[in-house]
Amino acid sequence: xxxxxxxxxxxxxxxxxxxxxxxxxxxxxxxxxxxxxxxxxxxxxxxxxxxxxxxxxxxxxxxxxxxxxxxxxxxxxxxxxxxxxxxxxxxxxxxxxxxxxxxxxxxxxxxxxxxxxxxxxxxxxxxxxxxxxxxxxxxxxxxxxxxxxxxxxxxxxxxxxxxxxxxxxxxxxxxxxxxxxxxxxxxxxxxxxxxxxxxxxxxxxxxxxxxxxxxxxxxxxxxxxxxxxxx
Numbered sequence: 001x002x003x004x005x006x007x008x009x010x011x012x013x014x015x016x017x018x019x020x021x022x023x024x025x026x027x028x029x030x031x032x033x034x035x036x037x038x039x040x041x042x043x044x045x046x047x048x049x050x051x052x053x054x055x056x057x058x059x060x061x062x063x064x065x066x067x068x069x070x071x072x073x074x075x076x077x078x079x080x081x082x083x084x085x086x087x088x089x090x091x092x093x094x095x096x097x098x099x100x101x102x103x104x105x106x107x108x109x110x111x112x113x114x115x116x117x118x119x120x121x122x123x124x125x126x127x128x129x130x131x132x133x134x135x136x137x138x139x140x141x142x143x144x145x146x147x148x149x150x151x152x153x154x155x156x157x158x159x160x161x162x163x164x165x166x167x168x169x170x171x172x173x174x175x176x177x178x179x180x181x182x183x184x185x186x187x188x189x190x191x192x193x194x195x196x197x198x199x200x201x202x203x204x205x206x207x208x209x210x211x212x213x214x215x216x217x218x219x220x221x222x223x224x225x226x227x228x229x230x231x
Contacts, residue, residue: 003070003172003203004033004056009079010064011055024229025051029065031222035171038194038204040218043225049207052224053174056205057096058086069094069172092120094172097165099180101149101157109135109152110145113163120168127167134163137189155181166193173197175206179213191216 009029012022025048033039041049054060056067058078068075071093078086090096095116103112110131117127135145138159144152149160162178178194179187187210194217197204205222208214214221 001070001201002032002034004031004205005068005075006031006056006065007068008065009055009062009067011051011060011062026224026227027064027229029224029227033172033203033205035201035203036198037219038198038206038217040214040221041205041207042221042223043228047225048228049224050176053096053176053205053207057090057094057174091116092168093170094174095165095168095170096174096176097162097178098176099158101161103149105150106148108146109140109149109160112149113160113167116164116168130167131163134167135160137193138163139186139189155183155186158182159186162190162193166197169197169200169202171202173202173204175204175208177207177209179208179210187213 006029009026010024011026012024014022029052041052043049051060055062058067058081062079066077066079068077069089071089076085076089078089081089110128113131113135114124114127117130118124132145136142140156140159140163144156149157152160158181165173165175175194178190182190191213194204198217198219206218208218
């Protein structure tokens with residue numbers, strides 16, 4: 001079943017500090033993503049992979065076309081959706097694992113990982129149990145769970161971010177370099193989590209500079225370069 005549809009999408013940036021000059025980026029992007037698939041965004045560095053992912057997550061506005069997500073039994077065009085609709089879609093339908101952990105200081109790691117599940121109605125106890133399971137799988141020592149992850153190493157913060165992203169069974173998942181800088185054991189755990197998400201029917205769009213990881217979990221690829229203006 002299709003979960004994401006990108007239709008005739010165009011994107012440009014306005015440089016407000018330079019006389020509102022318009023810098024065109026993409027034109028006429030068409031792309032579909034179905035449940036059970038993991039599609040890798042490809043293209044050279046600077047081709048716009050992260051820009052496209054932020055468009056899908058509604059962090060960036062599209063000037064043309066439509067991006068539609070199957071949300072709560074119907075299609076939601078996020079290019080026209082209200083901020084409230086976007087937040088609801090992110091809460092229950094679309095998860096995003098970025099490369100960087102952004103959290104409130106002094107909130108414990110366990111609470112940070114648990115929160116997305118609590119937000120969709122799980123009990124605090126059930127959410128904490130699942131958070132503990134994921135943190136253990138990702139080799140975050142138990143004596144760190146009560147601490148803020150802002151005190152952790154970069155690799156530990158990345159694994160906390162992954163645990164937070166995978167605690168909810170999102171129908172659509174966006175992954176930005178989920179295996180970057182991980183050791184072999186934790187890298188395999190992340191690949192296992194991706195495979196489990198595919199098996200339960202999640203539709204996954206990812207950026208994987210790790211070719212071996214891409215080959216292991218991806219069912220296809222989408223080269224953004226072909227839609228890049230001036231490429």
